[in-house]
Structures are given as C-alpha cells and as structure tokens.
Amino acid sequence: MEYTEKVADKNLSIVEEFILLGFSELPNFQGFLFVIFLVIYINILLGNGLIIVITNMEPTLQTPMYYFLGNFSFVEICYTSVTLPRMLMNLWRQERNISLLSCAIQLCFFLILGVTESFLLAVMAYDRYVAICKPLYYPLIMNHKMCVQMVIGSWVTGMPVLIGQTYQVFSVPFCGSNKLNHVFCDMPPLMKLACGDTSGDELFIYIDCFLFALLPFLLILLSYIRILNTILKRPSTTGRSKAFSTCSSHLIVVCLFYGSGFIAYLQSKSSYSDKTDKIFSLFYIIVTPVFNPMIYSLRNKDFIEAVRKLFCKCVE
Template sequence: MADTNLTLMEEFILLGFSEYPNIQGFLFVVFLFIYISILLGNGFIILITNVESALQTPMYYFLGNFSFVEMCYTSNILPRMLVNIWRQKRNISLLSCAAQLCFFLILGVTESFLLAVMAYDRYVAICKPLYYPIIMNQRICVQMVFGSWVIGIPVVIGQTYQIFSGPFCGSNKLNHIFCDLPPLLKLTCGDNIWDEFFLYVTCFSFGLTPFLMILMSYIRILSTVMKLPSTTGRSKAFSTCSSHVIVVCLFYGSGFIAYFHPNSSYSVSIEKIFSVFYTIVTPTQIRNGSILVYPEKVNDVN
C-alpha cells in the first residue's frame, strides 16, 4: 500500500488528437466550421419554430427543444477543444473536468429521452391521427420536455461526485477529446468494479430504456404504415421518420460502441472517432435534416 502511486490530481491533460501534430491547423478549421454551422443551423431552427405560425405544433416544439440541447451539447465540448488545438495547451482543472462531465451526461440523458419523445410523437401522429390533438396537447408536451431535462440530473450528479471524490493513480493524461466516463475510470485507483457497474446501470437506465421506447414506437409505426392503402401515404410516413431514424442510429450506434467496446480489441483512436460521431456529427445531422423531418401535416399521412 505504501508503494501505490496515488496522485492528488489538480488538473488533467486532454490529449485530444495530439498524436497528429501535422494536421492540427486543419482540425481547428474543420471543427470551427462545424461548430459555427451547428450554432447557426440549430439557432435558425429554434427561431423559425417559434415565429412561424404554421410550425406551432408539438412536433416542431420538440424539434426546437432538441436543437437547443444540441447547441448546449456541442458548446460543452467544442470551444475547449478549439482552444486546446489553437493554443496547444491542453490542461483542464479538476473542477472544470467534473463540470464538463456532469453537463455532458445531463445533456446526453436529455437527448436520449427527447429522441424517445419525438418517436412517440410520430407514433401518435401516424397510428392515432384522430386523437393526436387530444393526446399531444400543450400541457403534455411541456411535461414531456421538462421530464426529459430533469429525469437524470440527481443520478448524474451523484455519479460525477463518486468518480471525482476518489483518488486517481499515475499519469494525469486523459487520452480523449473531452472529460468522458471511460477514460476517467481508467485513471481511478484500485478496484473500480463498482464504478463500472454503476456506469453500466446508468447507461442501461438512461440509454437503453429510451432506445427501447423508440424501437417500440417504430415497430408500431411500421406495422401501421404497411397497412396503408396508398403508396403516397406510405412515402409521406417514411419521409416523416427518416431523418429521426438516422439521428437515432448515429447517436446510439456510436455511443454504444464507445461505452461497451471490448477492451482487448479496441484502440483509443477509434474511441475518439466514435466520440466525435455522437457529440459533433449527430448535431450536424439533425440540423441538415430537421426541416425535412416533418414536412407534412399530421392528418396528411393517412
């Protein structure tokens, strides 16, 4: 025990993509362009869904909130990444790292449940169009969005405290693009099996549960759409859901691989790439496809 290399961490060093020193300038330009694009695109969606009377519907209300989450999601990660690339100074204080992790997890949980809410909205619109105004009334929509924001906050704060209240061992180099759970767990001391167990329970509760809700909604949607007599009706229904399905696949696919990969056959570089997918590519995709996600009115599908 006396020889254990315990370190009182005051800061971490986010290595990011420092293993590619020759393309740092290129990465800065690419990530800056993506960040500005996300802010402008999602900001435009929020603006137009609030000022355009034709878009004052539950589905665009959810879309506006989802765009706001995406702006917060990327703003929690990309600005510091850009500063690190520009200044070549990659250290982050322990408190800043904890705050970044906490906000990242809260926003990730919120995004998961908003995706489930949007899938449920599509289910009601396509499978129960006559009851849509009754089921998806304003009070229910507000409650769904509010619940998506607050449902994971207590657990996320507790998990963040659990990780940062314990000691870290050895190097303070965090081989990742931001303060995320898997690389942080690698630096914790001793047997962290309970931390990992708690991580998987959290991921199951706040990741897999909304995914199963989305899956159930789309199974019902697919069953209803295949019974539609007209090809035009089926085409409208599929186009209504297509972009949302793409975002779900990108978000959950890359996130699942990043969090549940087999350590023996997995490189850190690939982990970083998948992290870019669910933190940067997904917001870009929702911006590119959002105005086309719900082009038809609810009653036009059937």
C-alpha cells in the first residue's frame, strides 16, 4: 500500500506549461487555416475600427447609442486580440507551447473583456428602453456624464472578481497531461486538466456566469419585454417599424454572443466535449466581432450616410 502511493507520487508530474493543441488534428490545413483566421482578424480590426472612427468624427452620430456602439467595437477589437494573434502565431510557427503565466494572463483578459462586452450589451439595451419607452426624459437620463459612468462601470464591475477567479483556477494543481485541447486558454478545458476535486471551482464558475452573463442577459430581456409592450401600443405602423429597426441590430448581436457563450460555459464537466467547445469558442470570439460592423452598418441609414460622407472626404 505504502509502495503504491510512493510510485503514484513519483509518476505524478506537475504541469509547468501547456501545449495548445488547437487544430493539430488537421495537419494538412494549417496554412489554409492561418490565411482564413488572418483575413478574419483584419476584417475585425478594419470593420470595428471604422465604427470607432465614424462614431467619433461624424457630428450626427454624437448620441448615446453610437457612443456605446463605438465603445462596444473597441471592446470587440481588444477581446479578439487577446486570442487570435496567439492562434495565428501557433498556426504559422507550429510552436504550441504556452507558459502557465501567459495562459493565466490570456484567460484573465479574456474573461474581463467578455464580461465588459456582456455589460455593454445590457447598457445598450437600457439605452434603447429609455429612448422608446421614455422619449421625453431621454436627454435627461442618458446625459453624457451618465453614459461615461455606465461605460466605466461596464469595464470595472467584474475586474476584482475575475482576477480572483483566474488566481483560483491557477492555484489548482495541474498534473499528468499538459495538452490543452483548445485554441486558447479557456476555463472549461483548463478545469478538465486540474487534479483532484474541482466541484468547488466549478460552483464559483457557475456563480460568475450568473452574475456576469446571465444577470445582464436577464436585464436585456426585461428591457426588450418593456420595449415590445410599448411598441405594440403605438397606433402608427411606421412608428412601430422604426422602433423595431433600431432594436433589431442589437438583438442579433445579443443572440450571437450569448447563444454560443452559454452553451460553452453552462455545461457540466461530464458532458464537456472538446470539439463542441472549440466550435462555440470560435463562434463567440470571431463570428460576433466580424459580423458586428456589418449588422450595425447595413441596417442603419444614418451610419451608411456617415460612411459615405467620410469616403467622399477621403476621395477629395
């Protein structure tokens, strides 16, 4: 009995770095995947960068809605830049090693930016609620000071908890295999490699998901229930159509972001699937940021007009 325990202890190797497997099961497609992700990353930078420039330069877009949209696009760029450059480097150099410290930093920034995006979506929903349900009070409620405070609040609200959460995850010993079957350092695959009982850590993850993902989602849902109730009471069909139009873009982004995120995070360790999680993690780090500019610009006449004006100025 004593001998067996000693052998087990001897064979136990503490992980000092991870190997991000990524798409190693597709060795013949590494170059193709590199090109695809590079094009996507450039599109994310250009598309969201254009939104930031337009919302800051065009006088007609100096409203709370576009102020939040510009900040949301900035978060999208940061959010994607935490993961995609590392993925591109791994595909190009075929070196998949990442130290525990680098992995922890990546996870921490990824969580903070993801939560910031979640709260910004809730703030944008509240902005639409005030604009449609309380139009006379809109300039008073959504003044510049309030908008700045809401943006700052979206950034800092979850920071202390998420830094603590990251520390807690990496305080758990990782032993045995150091192969992280994922495209970046994310919570579910890391917990899969942790030693011993991780039920307590999983509980904290679920609590964080409720506070920083589900709660903002419920606030968005409540805002849109009230918006829908107000719109349906309007006698004018034109008024209803305009109100629905201003909300539809935001709703599409909310569905893309939360749909994939909930599936990836709100699954138990026993039902965890590496392939499924890879797909959905790519979905919420790539699809939402790359489609965000198209969703907002193509469905917004004011934004299209502002882009046209900027283009004409650049050509002259």
